[in-house]
Every structure is written in structure tokens, then in C-alpha cells.
Amino acid sequence: MDIFNLPFWTFVAVIAGIYTIFALGLYLQYALAGLPNFGHIAFAALAAYTMAILVIRVAAPLPLAALAGLLVAVLFSLLLGIPSLRLRADYLAIATVAGGEIVRYLALNMQGLTGGPLGSIGMLGPSKLAQYNAPWDAFLRRIVEVLKGNPALASVASRDFAMLLVVWTLALVLLFLLWLMVRSPWGRLMRAIREDEAAAAAVGKNVFRAKLQVLVLGALLGGLSGLLLAWQIGIITPDDYQPTFTFYAYLILILGGMTRIWAVPLGALLFGLLYSGTRFLNVYPLSLFDSGDRAYLRLILVGLLLIVLMAVRPQGLLGNRRELLLQ
Amino acid sequence: MTAPALLSVHEVCKRFGGVVAVNDASFDVTPGSITGLIGPNGAGKTTMFNLISGFLRPERGTIAFGGWRCDGQPPHALANAGLVRTFQIPRVLTRMTVLENMMLAGTAQPGEALGAALYMPRRIARKERDVRAQAQELLQLIRLDRLANDYAGTLSGGQRKLLEFGRALMTRPRMVLLDEPMAGVAPTLALQLLEHILELRATRGTTILVIEHDMEAVMAISDRVIVMDEGAVIAEGLPAEIQQNERVIEAYLGSPQVAGTAETVGA
Numbered sequence: 001m002d003i004f005n006l007p008f009w010t011f012v013a014v015i016a017g018i019y020t021i022f023a024l025g026l027y028l029q030y031a032l033a034g035l036p037n038f039g040h041i042a043f044a045a046l047a048a049y050t051m052a053i054l055v056i057r058v059a060a061p062l063p064l065a066a067l068a069g070l071l072v073a074v075l076f077s078l079l080l081g082i083p084s085l086r087l088r089a090d091y092l093a094i095a096t097v098a099g100g101e102i103v104r105y106l107a108l109n110m111q112g113l114t115g116g117p118l119g120s121i122g123m124l125g126p127s128k129l130a131q132y133n134a135p136w137d138a139f140l141r142r143i144v145e146v147l148k149g150n151p152a153l154a155s156v157a158s159r160d161f162a163m164l165l166v167v168w169t170l171a172l173v174l175l176f177l178l179w180l181m182v183r184s185p186w187g188r189l190m191r192a193i194r195e196d197e198a199a200a201a202a203v204g205k206n207v208f209r210a211k212l213q214v215l216v217l218g219a220l221l222g223g224l225s226g227l228l229l230a231w232q233i234g235i236i237t238p239d240d241y242q243p244t245f246t247f248y249a250y251l252i253l254i255l256g257g258m259t260r261i262w263a264v265p266l267g268a269l270l271f272g273l274l275y276s277g278t279r280f281l282n283v284y285p286l287s288l289f290d291s292g293d294r295a296y297l298r299l300i301l302v303g304l305l306l307i308v309l310m311a312v313r314p315q316g317l318l319g320n321r322r323e324l325l326l327q
Numbered sequence: 328m329t330a331p332a333l334l335s336v337h338e339v340c341k342r343f344g345g346v347v348a349v350n351d352a353s354f355d356v357t358p359g360s361i362t363g364l365i366g367p368n369g370a371g372k373t374t375m376f377n378l379i380s381g382f383l384r385p386e387r388g389t390i391a392f393g394g395w396r397c398d399g400q401p402p403h404a405l406a407n408a409g410l411v412r413t414f415q416i417p418r419v420l421t422r423m424t425v426l427e428n429m430m431l432a433g434t435a436q437p438g439e440a441l442g443a444a445l446y447m448p449r450r451i452a453r454k455e456r457d458v459r460a461q462a463q464e465l466l467q468l469i470r471l472d473r474l475a476n477d478y479a480g481t482l483s484g485g486q487r488k489l490l491e492f493g494r495a496l497m498t499r500p501r502m503v504l505l506d507e508p509m510a511g512v513a514p515t516l517a518l519q520l521l522e523h524i525l526e527l528r529a530t531r532g533t534t535i536l537v538i539e540h541d542m543e544a545v546m547a548i549s550d551r552v553i554v555m556d557e558g559a560v561i562a563e564g565l566p567a568e569i570q571q572n573e574r575v576i577e578a579y580l581g582s583p584q585v586a587g588t589a590e591t592v593g594a
Binding site for chain 2: 180181183184187194201204206208259326
């Protein structure tokens with residue numbers, strides 16, 4: 001594949017935008033408030049599956065199905081948070097690791113409801129291909145039509161380009177709103193909880209309520225990114241919700257610099273670049289491997305690059321090194 | 328003293344496994360007083376603080392603050408009711424600035440509600456200005472104003488103690504529990520801290536319960552002294568009485584050599 005392949009990079013940028021929203025949820029929970037969530041992908045899975053099931057099985061209108069998806073993600077975050085947030089942070093970590101895997105295994109094994117390993121496409125049984133994407137694609141087509149009306153944009157107008165606009169508009173609006181919140185007293189309260197929740201409680205802050213707020217907010221963002229990803233790909237399977245994806249979001253936070261909200265989109269773009277860009281490493285001597293082996297080599301290279309970056313710049317691109325060293 | 332107690336601890340018990348940390352302890356603190364809580368290491372003083380401030384629940388007994396039965400209430404509810412504590416090992420928010428540490432403790436900031444920043448930015452900004460002014464004033468008082476924009480994690484142990492003291496005052500409490508406020512604070516600064524404590528009571532009528540190992544300081548500032556040993560309150564009274572109390576000298580001061588020092592300390 002040519003390295004200057006516009007459709008390919010458009011696709012990469014869409015995914016980076018979706019990852020921005022996904023990682024923003026984790027930014028709020030972990031980088032801001034110090035809640036270790038290792039099952040973030042479960043929120044994406046629940047929102048996407050709920051949406052798909054409602055659209056495919058009961059022909060629910062897409063906006064309604066999407067809202068229901070977000071609601072289920074929020075309910076799940078409450079289910080994980082209410083019993084574990086009163087305890088030490090470790091317990092939330094355990095609950096979310098387990099919760100994330102439970103969701104994936106349910107999707108895999110409740111074949112009648114979820115389509116099992118086949119995913120959304122098998123939701124109506126083996127004889128009929130199920131799909132949930134028609135209304136979303138119609139929406140994107142309308143955007144493409146509008147773009148085609150503009151001579152300057154006509155040449156680039158495509159489904160993925162329309163998606164790019166939708167995703168990044170959403171991502172930037174969310175970033176801006178959350179930035180306002182993070183720099184407000186609410187954000188200060190969240191950072192205080194990250195630093196020492198007993199200290200925050202001792203000066204009259206309701207720590208449990210605050211932690212629940214940020215957990216739910218993160219779940220909403222995780223759910224939203226799950227919906228967008230499901231619409232972008234057009235089919236969902238349990239394999240799309242491996243724990244690895246949660247760790248990609250952590251990578252994005254680490255790459256960008258943990259404590260800066262504007263580092264999240266930067267980290268997402270960098271991650272997309274590292275992850276997809278290594279696809280073009282088909283030059284000698286790497287070309288000695290066949291493409292299947294090179295796929296694994298890619299992961300090794302991504303890991304190596306991360307190690308180098310951490311050695312050279314442990315605070316990430318925009319992070320603050322002094323802050324990192326404080327005890 | 329005839330005034331009704333502000334804080335009333337009644338037959339409180341707390342055990343950790345087989346260890347009885349607090350055993351049937353009772354005492355009262357009158358409003359506007361400075362009360363010293365002393366006792367040897369392991370006497371149960373800090374556990375008593377944890378019980379009063381809601382960080383622990385007593386197994387038996389009751390605690391009332393201003394007539395409100397408050398045992399079993401969460402720490403933030405007590406803080407909001409005007410009962411605020413500091414910690415023996417200071418809990419400063421290290422990756423936040425000194426000023427932010429103080430401003431966190433500002434009360435009634437509507438901007439702490441979820442999403443409030445999006446629909447009432449002006450109201451929040453106004454309140455922030457007040458809170459910042461209050462914080463800066465207090466920082467001057469505890470002489471940390473020059474470090475306002477430094478990370479709290481860069482402060483020394485003694486400075487952290489001061490910051491915690493200042494942060495507690497940010498909530499404008501009716502009563503403060505100070506857990507060894509002078510430990511690790513330089514002598515001159517410790518003297519100033521004592522003055523602040525006295526001034527706090529004089530100007531705002533704040534009630535103070537203080538754990539402190541510096542006998543001279545405790546005897547100098549306290550109106551009353553409560554002595555704990557092995558989880559129980561073994562004596563209570565005026566500083567002069569406590570210094571003469573044989574049981575206290577035996578339990579707390581132990582060897583004749585230290586008891587000798589006790590005669591020379593205090594008023």
C-alpha cells in the first residue's frame with residue numbers, strides 16, 4: 001500500500017478521534033481523579049451491543065437505541081462503583097478488570113441475544129445477515145451530499161471523510177467542555193481525591209459522590225466511543241472488546257502526558273500513527289519477513305518505541321516532569 | 328464549668344482485632360476551650376481523633392458534637408458541621424500547589440458540583456475570588472505565602488504541618504482537632520503556631536482539641552488536659568493538677584528521671 005493513501009489515513013484519523021473520546025473517559029477517571037479502571041472497554045461494549053440489539057431485534061430508532069446504550073453503560077458503572085468506591089482504589093481496579101471480562105464473555109456466550117462469536121451479524125441466526133448501521137450510513141450519506149455541493153471539498157468527500165468530521169467535531173467539543181470542567185473547582189476536587197481522598201474528606205468533601213460522578217462521566221464517554229466505533233466498522237464481535245483496548249487508552253494517556261487534557265487527542269493521534277504507520281515498514285530488512293510475521297513485528301516495534309519514549313521523556317509529550325517526581 | 332459541652336465523648340470503645348485501642352473513654356470539651364490530649368505512645372489518642380472525626384466508628388458508646396449525635400457519620404459530614412481535623416502524618420496534596428491545597432478547603436463553592444462550570448461560570452469565579460483571598464490571608468498567617476504557587480510536594484515536613492493547619496482553618500471550623508501540630512516544626516515557627524492557636528480561639532472562639540507530645544507547649548496553652556493510657560482516660564483537669572497527678576506521672580512519664588523534668592515544666 002502506498003504511504004500517501006488518503007482513504008487509509010482518513011480511516012486512521014477517524015479511529016484516532018474515536019480513541020480520543022474513549023481515552024478522555026479514562027483521563028477523567030484515572031489521570032484526573034486517580035480511579036484505576038482496567039475495564040473501560042466494557043462501557044464501549046455495552047453501549048454498542050445494547051444499540052445493536054435494539055436496532056436489530058426491535059427495530060428501535062437509532063437515536064433512541066444509542067441513548068439506551070449509553071444508559072446501560074452508566075448503569076454498569078454504578079454497578080461496579082457503588083460497592084467498590086467506598087473501599088480502597090485497588091478494589092475498583094479488581095472490579096473493573098473482572099467486569100470488563102464478564103461483559104465480553106457474556107457477549108460471547110449469550111448467543112441467542114448477542115450473536116455469539118459471530119457478533120452483530122449473527123444476531124438474527126445463521127440464515128439471515130443482521131445489520132444495525134443503515135440509519136447511520138444514511139446520515140453520513142447526507143453529509144457527503146452536502147460536502148459534494150461544495151466544489152473545494154467535492155474531491156475528498158467520502159463516507160469516512162464525513163465520519164471524520166462528525167467524530168472530530170464531537171471530540172473537540174467534548175474536549176473543550178471537559179477542559180472547562182477540569183479547570184473549575186470540580187476539577188480541583190477530583191485532583192484532590194487522586195492525591196489523598198482522606199484529606200479531601202477531612203475538609204468536608206463528599207468523596208464517594210465525587211468518585212461516582214467521575215466514574216459515570218467516564219462510562220458515558222466510553223459508551224459514546226463504543227457507539228462511534230460500532231458505526232464506523234459496521235459490525236461488532238466480542239473480540240473487538242479485548243482488554244487490550246483499555247490498555248491502548250492507557251498508552252494514549254502515557255504518550256500524551258498523564259495530567260494534561262489536551263494531551264489526550266495528541267496521544268491518540270500519535271498512537272494511531274505508531275500503530276498504523278508501522279504497517280509501512282515493508283522495507284529491507286523487514287521485508288525479509290512475510291506480511292503475517294511483520295504484523296507481529298509491528299507490535300514489537302510499537303512496544304520498543306514506547307520504551308524509548310518513556311526512557312527519554314517519561315512525562316509524555318505534554319506532561320510535567322517535576323510533577324511526576326513529587327512524592 | 329457549667330456551659331454545655333461542645334464535644335461529648337461517652338463510654339466509647341474501639342478494638343482492632345484483639346487490641347483494645349480505646350476502652351470506655353469519656354470526656355467533654357467545653358466551647359471556646361483549648362484542651363490538651365496527652366498520653367504515652369499507643370495510648371489511643373489518634374484512634375480517639377479518628378473516632379471523633381468520623382474516620383472510624385466506635386463499637387460502643389456515643390459521640391455528640393454540639394448536641395448532634397455524630398458517631399457513625401462520615402468525615403465530610405462532620406467537617407461540614409464545623410468539626411475539622413488535621414493528621415499526625417500530614418496529608419497534603421503533593422501534586423497540587425500550596426494555594427490549591429488551601430482553596431480546596433474553601434466552603435460552599437457551587438463550582439464543585441458536576442458540570443457547574445458549564446452553566447454558572449460567573450458565580451463560580453466570584454466565589455473563587457473570595458476563596459483565594461481567604462487562602463492568601465491564611466497563608467500569610469502561617470508564613471507560606473511565598474510558596475503559594477509551589478507544589479505542596481516540595482514542602483518540608485514542618486511546612487506540611489503548617490499547610491494542614493491552614494487548610495483546616497479554611498473551612499472556618501467551630502472546632503479543630505490538631506494531631507501533633509508541632510511535631511517536626513522548627514522551634515520558632517512552633518511558637519508562632521502556638522500563638523496562632525491562641526489567637527484563633529481569641530478572635531473566632533474556635534474550640535481546640537490538641538494532641539501534642541511537647542509538654543511545655545501543652546501545659547502552656549491548654550485550659551484543661553485529658554490524659555489517656557492504654558485506651559482509657561486516666562485523668563482530666565487543669566494543667567497544674569495534671570502535673571501533680573501521681574497516676575499520670577507513673578503512667579505517662581514513667582521513669583523518675585522524666586518525672587523530674589515534669590516538675591520543671593509548665594506554668
